[in-house]
Amino acid sequence: MSAFDALGxxxxxxxxxxxxxxxxxxxAYDITYTLLSDPDSKVIxxxxxxxxxxxxxxxxxxxIPFPGTYVTDSQxxxxxxxxxxxxVLRVGPEELLRAVDGDALSEYIGNPVSDTTDAEPKVFLKGEHLAVGVLQHLVCQIDVPQGRHLYADPAPQGMIPFTLTLDAxxxxxxRELIRPASEAHTMASTGEIIQVNHGRVELRLPITANGAITSTTVPTMLDLSGEVSWQTCDEDVCDVPRRSRFEFSVPIEGAVVPEFMTKPGNPKVRAMDGMKHFKKMSSRRQS
Amino acid sequence: MTIEIETRGEKTEHGWRDVDGFIGPMQPGFGPRTDPKGVFPTGPDIGEQLPAFSCLDVMGNPFDYAHDAKPTIMLFFRSAVW
Incomplete structure (x- = not known):
């Protein structure tokens, strides 16, 4: 919660x-954010x-609701x-912080971005680990040199767009690749209008581990691999299309599951008596 | 809006695997795994005010939400019990 507190x-x-x-x-979990009860689902x-x-x-x-999260500004x-x-899926804290304050989180795994002027893509995962069921973004970032552009998707015939593909x-x-908004660009030589991106360009791919929500056998590491393809051009010349493979491993944080659904000794077992509340909940709703 | 139920899944030795690979004891499309397929209601839209509401805090006291000049993250989650 400290990052959320720090941002007010x-x-x-x-x-x-x-x-x-x-x-x-x-x-049981030392939760410091505000938990609220809507037992008759009126707010829902x-x-x-x-x-x-x-x-x-x-x-x-x-x-129950269709689970989801809203983010507001200070108004x-x-x-x-x-x-x-x-x-089972929910948005991760990294994306919630980003929604409020841009890239407030500095932790990452993989191939961090360095201060380079070369159009070389970097691929990394925001956060310290990949948590089961929590969507995080695999980010592919490229700094396009001044005076050049990347093609958005779809690219003109014969060219390739900036694309991130993760091996299944x-x-x-x-989930579906999130692309930045593109800009219309008129080619001086032909007058053709094309969609491009300039400057720092990011592709974001929401991913998570599925593991097995009632199993204790969630792996501790997961290998991510895939390919980035891109092509930069200026007004006169396009570089040849390029493709680059990436591969790195990320730690996996297992799912927290109700204790009555876990095996004895599971370190993820809840400290609260979930069955007591489950029986109470069922009884009240049937009456 | 007509909402479809996601029923795709297969039975495995550890339980039912849903379309995203999650395994649970119940079959997709039933009970707590009654998930929507395709479009479903997501409430107030981007650009609207987060609606005020009244509910209870963890001590059972009334809690009234009204905007308080802070950015707010409002999560609707399924349950802390199951």
Whole structure:
């Protein structure tokens, strides 16, 4: 929480759990942000994000939201929101901080960016590890020399756009590549209008590890590999298309799972009595 | 808006693997794994004010949210219990 505190960010987390369940959760994990209880799902309904796919008599599951996160500026205006179809997935702290204050986080894994004027891409993961279910961005960054440009996607015929491709593997969840907004550029020689990027250009690929949410066998390291392709041009000349492979390993942080779903001795077991609250929750919702 | 349920998945020796590779005891499309497929409601839009609301804090006391001149991160999560 220190990074959030340092930036003066108010963090609120709300669920349909009863207050005492959240209090136990808070104590068990030394949570310092504000946990809020919405036991009748009124706030969830008012926000319009009740998971209506779950039948009202399907206890205790009915009442949960489509999980998601809103980020506001200091005027209370929503500037970003993050929702995922899979309720296991959620946005990571790195992206929440970035949403509020740009690249506030300095930690990274992989191939860090150096102060170079060469158009050489760097690939790295923001954060200290990859946490199961938490989406983080694999970043590919390139500094385009002044007077030159990269092609956005789609590139003109015969040229290639700046692209990051991650090799698929079964333990990885890979979402759609996020590209920066491109600029219209008129070629002096032909008058053709093309979409390009200048200066520092970043591609961001949301990824996470899926592991196995009820297993203790989450790997401790995961190898990431893939390819970057790019081509820089100026008004007259284009360099030949280039491709570069990258490969590095990232530590994996396992999922925190309810204790009644884990094996004895699992170091990720919760300190709170989850089964007690689960029974209470189920009983209250059935009455 | 018609919302579809994501039911893709396969049974493995450790449980049901969903479309993203996560393994759990319940079949995708049922109970807590009733996830949407495609477009689904995500509430207030970017550019709107985060709506005020009332709920309870962890001690069971009333909590009223109103904007307080700080950037705010507001998370709606499934449950701390399961």
């Amino acid at each position: 960010i108010s963090v609120l987390a709300i669920s349909y759990d009863e207050p005492d369940a959240l209090k136990d959760f808070q104590d 309904r008012d926000y319009g994000i009740l998971n209506t796919l779950i039948a009202e008599d399907d206890h205790p599951w009915f009442g 209370g205006t929503i500037t970003h929101k993050f929702f995922e179809n899979n309720l 593997q079964s333990k990885l969840v890979i």
